[in-house]
Amino acid sequence: MRQTYQLEWASKDLGQESRVALGDVNGDDKINIIAGTTAASGQQSNLYVFQYRGETYHQLARASLGNNDTHWIGCHDIDKDGLDEIIVGCTGGIHIYKMRKGQLVRIAESRELKETVVCIALADIDRDGKYEIIAVVKGKPRIFIFRYDGKLNLIKSEIMKHQVYCVAAGDTDGDGYPEVVVKTHGPRGCILYVLSFKDGNRYEKWSSHIPDADKMFLRVGDFDLDGKHEIVLDCTGSKVRVLRHMGSAYNTFWDSPTHSQSVKDVAIYDIDGDGQKELIVVCLSNVYIYSWKAGKVILEWNQTVPNGAFCVIAGELNQKGYGEIVVGTIYGYIYVFEARRDRHHGKLWVGKVQAIIQDTVTIPDGKPDAARGVEAKAKFSIDEVRVIHDKVIVDGEVTAKILYVAALPTQPVHFFEATFPFLEFIHLCGASPGMQALVYFNVEHISVDVVSPRRVKITILFEMLVKLVPFYYDP
Template identity: 20%
Template structure:
């Protein structure tokens, strides 16, 4: 760590008191899990702060009114693409809590890995089991899934796909649960030919033949020049590796089997059914197929679903939807992420004694190229109303590919308006690349949701577990809107503390796209009846400064009894980046009181800013500024101690 003296010039420019560089030991350390392997993946509980709301009330994330709590599964591997696949794992260790599995397909030059995390009231902060791929570019972990209890030993099992194995012939591996569970595959399933990409999609199939053992389904979309094949393997006390049912696509380039899923019991005959997507069918119009289970299941589709138009890629993603309308029949979900120039659509089809192929609920994306419906998933019962819920992702949403996940609560009259929306947090995070129910990991009686952000931090990737959802609909009490098109208003938001000293909490909202990325930030004073018109407007100083990309309360840095704010402008000019501190006051103005300069423009100084309390105990609160581009993206963080006078 570099320790610098604090220096204040007459111009109000300040030098950091402490600089934290990337060579400082990370606070996340690798530990050893039950597999005996070094574990390079951890879960981080997100920072929780006690805040005042705009009505002056103290709130915490645990109180009624927050949509969810979350844990972050992060990878320490370079470009591992953690979160490329996510799934519930069932209860693999038999402790009564559901577990989760996360794939990192690009780990170690594409060898790939998958991580299992055991659930619990105080969920372990390290992965408990690490499963390893076999060879470079084999892409182990491309797809992961619970397998159910395929061998009937009382422990749930998992299945992991490895489509790049052996010249993309592909493999899939089943790992039996146990106490303790190990990381050696118990059953290995192998594709038929080079280029098959067997294992690109894997899923629990439910019990399709009614023998009391869950079965699995594996897709090989590249088989026979992209015609594609799907294989069902029956579970059993002595499960073998020979397919029991094999289904084949209709024509070359259909990509049949690119997506596969358990369909639930859509026709109510007591057997689980299988769902297969073929997004390349009919000039990429796309198609999906349901195969009814039975004691002697065959390979002829019982229901087929066709996309709306050529190029829509209908069936790119498919999933059971559980029973969203509560009629006792399983329902299904299919995505068409290229509908209307990439706007995207997703469709729910209700099951029934005589199931039809007309969508009962249609959900449509908002912006072209966002690819709404690239991933769709059964979400369990998130809000505890006894209806199944679903999730649909739009991984390119928010203009900078940060991604969004849209949650729809089931009900007797289910509609196509999202009940909750989860936002990606950084450029190119691609949140929602993979989504899945997580089961009930913490035993609170509510199902949980897991989503992968495969592109986070230059493709290192991460997965986020959302383990608490409100029971009921959540609506905003106030909404604020940007002034002009392309302002990117609300690209950053934060509490501002109490900047005007009236006893109510205030908020700050950034609009870094304002006026060709000159940028702005808006402060809204709280009150018993807060309005939606900004009370103070702070302005960037030059075009492309990206002022307002990050905003935060700074605490009371000058000790005058008023909270202050800090705003970053990481693109200030060609030679430097900046951050600005504005002192609060009964009559707060918009002139910066302190200007912090980065070392050079390319360091992205100010891309993140934050208050950090009083770290040195001098009675003045302090601030922290990051520079992620420092030294070839090695990164640096700067701590500025308060009392800038």
């Protein structure tokens, strides 16, 4: 069966459950994509580093994590040397990696903690100039606080009343000290805690029973740029809630509409370069972008992504002054896409999508069996372009000329052609019937793999650029 995945850039299949982070791990002022995977059956987990160069992304490094599945991943310059370290919460505790001479090197691990770490927050919570690493262990009613000083040392652990699911850190009340926000769940549902460790001791600033809060994620970030970080959490009914510090409490600042699927993750970043931060919400097959405008939160647009999305992060990857959205999936692929905005109209008029088309074709009769694939070339033809409300649908065919080495003693090279259909669509807010859509293709990568003597699998990674042309009435 032919598989099609919509995306801006697609990694190769990295394994399972590709969690993603962004950071400058080389010290060259370029942001890298960091990915950690969960081991597929009979395989190992891996850690990857990708960088944008030459109009696409390239793998810079890879390291095996062995049997340590990635449950959380992040980047931060915890030793303040100008290079971001990679912090991995995995099956065997916390592992810290650093890029050295183009290689990923593990520089520390949590020797006092060898259990599965499912969530981590990083902040200088006592303002002593050193970062603390706050970890959540699967199934435990406790948070563990570490400090990196050449090695990873356990400073203390704090017992909570119920099982801890998520932790985050940020200055939520504007006092200059980061708070530690802890999400726990018990028989009555979620209890959210805001804790302070100003002098190294624990102080509970606020706590509240939030019965409809779910267990998926917890984020802290200054969404409205008022100097205080908001608390973002998932709620039942496929909703997102934003809490804001007011007086001595944290009140609901915004409840999202109900999404079509349960919310998996969120990110906060200025995606379109307008100086205001957006809230990016990812569901299993959709990404929604909300912005803060005129004192309220509005939905800017949404984008369909391949099924299986479960984590998201955003940042500037290509040094062009705007942000990209990076989505990790349970199937091992990473997707990168961008939002471009026509400032005059306030709508999206140009969209760029990358897609993988994968098909297994049969070698025609009269051609010899295949020993191995060599290369292929692809040509796109368009049958129909349809512009509907907020979407452009492109229907066409791909003709691939496939070269392979025949399974004969002399190993001659043969070729054949195969044609298969494609159907792609892109969300462009503002698209409406009557507009013309110009479509451009760029083939970025083709692989040819022999799966049997008479069958060859073709994988084509291509970019599709769609530009809307408004309908003008000229009497």
